Amino acid sequence: MVAMEERFQSAGGATMTGKEVVRTIMEFMRAAPKFSYRITIGTDSEVEGGTMTEFVTAVVVHRIGNGGRYFWRRTRLGKFHTVRDRIIQEVLISLEVAKQLLGELEHAGKDELLDWEFEIHADIGSNGKTSAMIREVVAMIRANNFSARTKPGSYAASCVADRHV
Numbered sequence: 265m266v267a268m269e270e271r272f273q274s275a276g277g278a279t280m281t282g283k284e285v286v287r288t289i290m291e292f293m294r295a296a297p298k299f300s301y302r303i304t305i306g307t308d309s310e311v312e313g314g315t316m317t318e319f320v321t322a323v324v325v326h327r328i329g330n331g332g333r334y335f336w337r338r339t340r341l342g343k344f345h346t347v348r349d350r351i352i353q354e355v356l357i358s359l360e361v362a363k364q365l366l367g368e369l370e371h372a373g374k375d376e377l378l379d380w381e382f383e384i385h386a387d388i389g390s391n392g393k394t395s396a397m398i399r400e401v402v403a404m405i406r407a408n409n410f411s412a413r414t415k416p417g418s419y420a421a422s423c424v425a426d427r428h429v
Contacts, residue, residue: 324424
């Protein structure tokens with residue numbers, strides 16, 4: 265279980281709680297309410313020394329056509345023996361963070377008319393060793409009532425989280 269109380273880092277290096285991330289996202293959207301926003305979550309991973317796996321989860325808020333902000337956090341878990349197991353864990357972490365974050369965002373903005381959508385980005389694509397998993401991973405995400413995006417459009421996982429793993 266991954267708790268929202270774990271610390272996130274802003275792109276500028278500030279350490280934040282999950283609630284502070286939500287507050288910062290809401291402030292960012294309130295600063296320009298006429299824009300549309302896309303909030304995305306994605307996780308990437310890397311095996312460390314053969315005994316641990318490091319997962320980095322990115323939360324990205326994109327002001328469509330006008331920049332964005334992101335936050336990330338690192339989680340270390342035991343060894344995963346297959347790429348498939350690591351990918352599934354990446355998605356499970358993203359889903360857990362997404363559910364908690366979405367609940368907080370909906371509560372924080374319940375009386376506002378901000379235009380935003382929410383996506384989960386998976387670090388898989390139609391090329392390479394993860395291609396056989398696309399249907400399974402997309403089905404997992406959709407079964408949890410989230411929109412799914414895979415490579416090349418899964419920038420939260422394959423670019424932002426990847427930068428910090």
